[in-house]
Every structure is written in structure tokens, then in C-alpha cells.
Amino acid sequence: MDGGSTPGGPRPPGADDLLSLVFARPGEAVAGARALLSGGPSAYDASVAHQVIGIWERDFGDLTVALGHLRRARALALGAGSADREADALAALGVAVVHAGHTARGLAHLNAGVARGTALTSARVRFRRARILWILGRHREALDDLRPAIPVLREAGDTIWTARALTLRGLIHLSSGSTEQADLDFAAAEKLWELTEQDHDRGVAVWNRGVAASLSGDLPAALRHYDEAAWRFEALGTPAYGLIMDRCSALLAAGLAEEAQREAERAVAQLENARGQSTTRAELMLVAARAAMAAHDPGTAVARATSAIRLFTSQRRDWWEAHARLVLFQARHAAGRTSGRLVRDAAALAVRLRSLGSQESVQASLLAGRMSLDLGWARDADRHLADAARGRRHGPAPVRVAAWLAHALRADAAGRRAAVFAACRRGLDVLDEHRLTLGAAELRARVTAQGAELAALAQRAGLASGDTRRLLAWSERWRATALAVPPTRPPDDPGLLRDTTAYREVTGRVEAARSSGRPVPALEREQRRLERAIRARTLRARGSGALAGPFDPRALLERLGDRRLVEIADVGGEVHVLVCGGGRVRRFAAGRISDAAVEIDHLRAGLRRLSYRVAHVAAAGWAAERLAVVEAGARRLQETLLGPAVRHLGTGPVTMVPPGRLHGVPWAALPALRDRVVGVSPSAGAWLRAGDVPPPAGAAAGGVPPASGAGVVLVRGPGLAGGGAEVPSLAARYGGAAVLGDGAATVAAVLKAIDGSLLAHIAAHGTFRADSPMFSALRMDDGRLTVHDLERLGRAPYRIVLSACDSGWLEPVGADELLGLAAALLPLGTAGIVASLVPVDDEAAAELSVALHEGLRSGLGMAEALRDARGALPGDPLHRATGWSFTAIGAA
16 A cells, blocks of 8 residues: 655645555545646656556556556656655555555665655655555564554654554454454554544555454354445545455355355456566466365366466565465365375475465365375374364364364274264364354354264264264254254345345346346346345344254163154265164264265156156056156165165154255155154254144144134145145134235245244145245245345244245255255244255145145144045056155155
8 A cells, every 4th residue: 555645845735645545545545646647747747747656556456567667657756856665665666566566666666665764754664664564464574564663653643654554564463363452453453443444444454454354253254244345445446455354254264165266266357467466476376376286176176276376486585485385285185186295295395384374284284184094094094183182272163173083083093982072072062163253044054064074983983982972962963953953033224125125126027027027137147146145134144043952762762662764874985874763873874975866866867757646647657657757766665775674663753864865865765664653853952843833722632723724824836737726625614714825925924924833734836946946935026035034934834835936945054954945944943844955846736735635634744644645646657757846845
């Protein structure tokens, strides 16, 4: 940053203000500089004008153009005979030359500026040299420049430059992990900025608050500050690549790797097209490499890290080059390239990072330990993992989690199983504390990926112990944990309400246009913009509440009695079936998870084909053949998922608890479960919690809907092929039910009606969004009712039937978490859900729904009523496929 008045001789009014304006109102400053140059200025004023244009081009435009203007500014300053003017121009030029990749030459210009200027100007140049040294990773030297500069700036009453210097000192403290000292500097700088009109620097202050919040683990606050800073810079018309990088880092910490990778790659392309700063390009390459690693794309990570190393090396930026090298080593290991040389390089890098004061040394030692284990080098592995484990007591949550993982791996290698369990427990506890600061259900789910390896390690140890209850407990420890805490209600934010209303209106127009065959590119762009805005606002929510207590297998077995709960555990890609019930937990080995995933896809595809009524009418023989194919696939899937466990399911109700990636299984299609009462739950803990949910006050025991229909809500959305035929029929059965349809089924009306209801039935088209599960939706008369809308409920319906297509589909994210419509309802107080897993025929679904409600009215639970409803349907392929496509989720 190079703006500010420059001491010297008399100057025409206006020239003095241009440098301070370049970061306050950059467009105005550049226009003023060009106007000044067009008026035949003195050498002094022309020097100022060229410097202003050069600074703008350097930071926001073309670096080559910037260097031309800044060299001209320095030449004119020499001609003006002002030592301070020359010193200031030298400083601006030196910063640009470093950004162009010529570190030694740029620092020489800065050194000359420090020597040339008088006390105040020299202090300002010291600040700029300190900022460059910070960029270069030479933090101690940067602090050495700031120590003498800050008192001079304060004594001169130079508010702007003092605030900048304090901000930079705070950033240097952050680089070394001294967050408390950084906070003190940022707070002092913020008070000074309030006394100025420096709009750009105010944006930087907000940005820095985001950096501090991110490093302290407060991701919602960090995202809020980053979004505000981005808005400020956008209003000024100034790109902020550094802000993009910091926001990408926050997204990575939140488990949003693919999103971070997209943003980083987009910024790299923009900067390259603009021929921007070489230093910034190098940093963006590093961020892109980290994002690629987190997104399981080691090939891209290697390419980006290699480019970053090349740039950092040419720029003599040791601190940065060391961190890029760490990502390169991690990517090579992830790509399967382990060698003795790579182990030695990683170990040496850990030492180097420690000497630089970087907490990333933990990751380097962990990497060296992992690779040593791969090579069978037990002593080396123990030494490197011990070095990494020293970081488990202090620092940000991701660092401590990595250190606990190192401690667990070390114990595992030594055969100390109890120590493995203890280390995994402590590491996951650290991540639990961190997750509770997050209010958004999406963040809580995605951030669990950071604990996936700890959970898997403990699960493997549990399997090796031969203790089936311990294996069950560890299978539960990191499964669907985001559902254990009700999500924080979206804030009463007028902007959020405005955006959600606009989103609903736009999606309604998009669907209307598509149905009439009209192109909708402009509306689709607006829909995407609103989705980004809504999501950004919801991700900022702060967490509240507490996690449920630890899972207790004894409590589960007591609750089950003679029923069976079947938990499917993925241990190293192998299926292990834990059959719980009758006071025991028994384990059976089955097939491979990858084979099961393939069979699930085939089975779901077959059910989708069978759901088209037109095909059945045109070719009954075809439908019978497809049904036979589906049944054969179901038999194969049963063998892969259940194996010998199928003979130990008892005769009573069965609840299936699959891992996240297997939640799309149409369980009723499996031969052993076809005529059984079968339900599904995200976890055994979720099943227990759902069973504890009481019906609404005044409801009959067991939540049986009364003959009067009190507490029952029936909703019919638009565009259904059968017109939502079950709703009038159900309305006749539930005389006092609230019925919404024919234009009255608006999102607001539906939410109000179902809030705290006993039983809700929603017949509507559904849309599942694998790319953004929180925007999965049900189509209402005025647009889409999304997961974000459901999170506004005070209490979800006690029971709910969703006859929409795909309404029961849940997207696996994080370690073993789920997002979708059903996942939003369970933690809000829904005890039982019936929903479809694939697209279904509207008319057949209506028939199933009527039969289902007959069972509910007679006092049956959701799974039992669904079993009987399937049996009441005709036996043709269409109805059989429809029955298998629905599932009961929960416990009621």
C-alpha cells in the first residue's frame, strides 16, 4: 500500500490528495491523475500522477503497464529535486518489481528509498519494505522494519500509515500463530480506520478480521467478514485476489473442497489473463494445489504446487516455497509415489517448517511417518509420528486433529490398541468442539471429513479386537453426527428473506418457461446468483447447542428387544454386517462396498425404468422382463450387502443402518426383506433419538391420527400427472384436516400448517440436487420449498409422507454424513418419514399413499403401514416397482 501525502515543497492543490485517494476511491484517483497529466504539470506533480496510475495498475491491472508508469514517476522525481518524492517513488517501484518476480532488484529500490527519505517518509518506506518481507515469508526482518517505523508514524499523527503498519504487524503475528497479539493490533488499527475515509483500507480491516476468525477456528465469522469485504471491494471496483485466497482457505477448513478448487482456479485464470502480479499468482497456485488435494485430485495438486514452487523460488520466498513443497510431497504420496527419498525430503521439510515457525510442520512430520509405515521403516515412522504428535495440545483444531492422528498411528504401529482408541477419541473430541461453532447443517456435515481417518482407524482396531459391541460403538462414533444437534435456525435477516422470496419467484418462472419450451438462460443465471447469496448467508450462522451423549450399545439392545437393527459397517472397503437384537451384537462378513455401490446404481436405474406408465401400457412383456432383471439385481445386492447375516434377521421388524454412500438402497426390493416390516435410519443413535420424540401435545399415544383429522395436514402441489389424486381421498378420511392446494399451497402457508403437526402428507414433485443438497426442494404453487425453508420450522411434523420423486434420497458428504430433505426433518423433531428413493409414477404413488394412511389410521407405525400398503397394491410390475421405491425413515 503506497497511498498518502508526501512531504516536500509547495504543490498545486489536488496533487497532495491523489496518493491518499488511490486506495480510498481508486477510480477517482486514477481519473484525477490522468487529468493532472493532461494539464502540463510540473515534474513533481507528474511524478505523483504517474505513481498513482502505476499503483492502480500494479494492484488491480497490468503489471507491465504499472512498471512503466512507476519508472517514469521515479525519473520525474529525480528531476523535481525532492528527496522525499524520490524515496516515495522508489518504494512504489520496488514493490512492483518484487511482484514482477525480481526480488533482489525490488528490495534494492526499497533500501534506497529508506536511505533517501526524511524521517516520516523513511518510516513509510520501511512499512512497505516490511510488507514485501512479509510476502516473502521473512517475518522476523519484517518486524525489524516495523519496530522503528510505528513510533515515528504515531508521533507524526499519521493515522492512515499507523493503521496500515499495525495491520501488517497483526498479519505477521498471525503467520506465526500469535492470534492474541494479532487481535490487539487489528483492534487498534480498526479504531484508527474509523477516523479516516479510506474505503479500501476499511475493506482490508474487515478482511483481516476474517483471517483472524478463520485461524481461531470461527468459520462462520470468517465467512461473514470475507463476504462483507468482498462487497466493499466490489463497490470500489477493485479485485482482491488475496481475499479470494483467504476465503478459499476458509472453505477448505469447512470441508468445501470442490468449491474452493473452483474459486481458486477461476482466480488463477483471471490473474493470468490480466497479466497480474507474479507474487500473487504464485500464492493462488498454492491455494489451488491445496484445494485440489482436498478434492482428491492429486494430479492437479502436483501440477499447481510445482508451478508455485518455481515462482516462489525465483522470487526468493523461502517461507512460501516450503509450504508449496509440503503440498507437492502430499500430492505425490496421494498419487502412490512413496520412496525413501520422499520420506527424507518430508522429514527435512518438517525441520525447516519448524524453524520458520509454521504449524504445518505437524503435517510434514505426519507425512514422513505415514510413508515410513508404507515402507516398513518402523523406527523412522515412530520418530516422525512422535514429532507430529507434539502438536496435539495447542493450535487450531485441524492441526491438533492431525497431531492426534499421528499419535494414533504410532500407537497402532506399536500394537497398543487401547492407546489407539484413546487417541482417536481425543482427536474426534477436538473436531466435535470445532463443529459446535458451526450453525449451518451443511458445514457441520462436511467438516467431519477431517476426522474420517481417525474414525476409520478406530473402526479397524475395533474389528481386530473381536469385540462386536466396540466395533458397533466406533461405527456409530462418526456416523450422521450432524443430525445429533438441531441446526441453528436461519437468522431473521431481511436480506436472507428478500433473497429467498426472490429465489422462489425466479424458480417458478424458470419452471413455467421450461414447460412451455422457452429458453431461460437469464433466469437460470439469476437463480444461480440467488442460490449463492442464500447459501453464503446461511453458512455464516454461528453454532449453538450440544452434541448428544456417547452411543451406548446396551441402551440400543434394551430398546430393540426381539427386533433387529442391522448396521452395515465399511471397514477398509469391506462390508461387515452387525446384527443387533436379542441382547446380542453379531458380526458377519459380506462383500465389498464398491460392488454394492454398482449394484445399487443398477437397481435404482431399473426401478426408474419401471416407473414409466406409458412403457407399461405399450409393452407389457417388456415390463415383465425388466422386472425380472430388477429382481435378479436385488438378489445380487442382498448377497453383497448382507451375506450370511440374512439368515439371522429374526421374524420381527428390521431397521437397516447403512453407511452414507449406501443410503439409496431400496431395501424392500431385497428378497429377504420384501415381505418384512423394514425401515432405515442414518445411524443407530438417530433411531434411538427418533424413538424418544413424543407426539405433539394432545395427540393419541403412538401418534395415531384421530378420526377428526386434527393435526393432519394434506398438501397438493402443482403439475402432478394424477392431480394429486390421493389428497381428496385422504381429505374425505380426515374430515378436519388442513388441506392446501389449487393455488393455496404456497411455501409460507405450507410451512405454517405443518409446523408442529401430527401428520403431514405432501403430494408434490420433488427435485434432488446432488450438486447442492440444501436446495433440494418440493414444488409448491409459488415456487420451491427447499431444505433451507424446512430449517425455519419450530418443530417438524411428527410424521410426514413425501410422495414426491427422490424425496427420500440423501446425499453422502463429509466422513459419513447426509444432506437432503429427510436429513433436515429428523433433527427438527420428525420421528418417522415415508418417502421415495427414485422417480415414481404419480398415480401408482397415490394408490400406495391411500393404503399407507389406512394403516396409519389403524395405529400402525410408518414401516409397518408401508409394508401393508405394498401388499395392497396390484401385482403388476409398475405397482411393485412403486412399492419398492418407497422407504420408511426413522422410528415411528
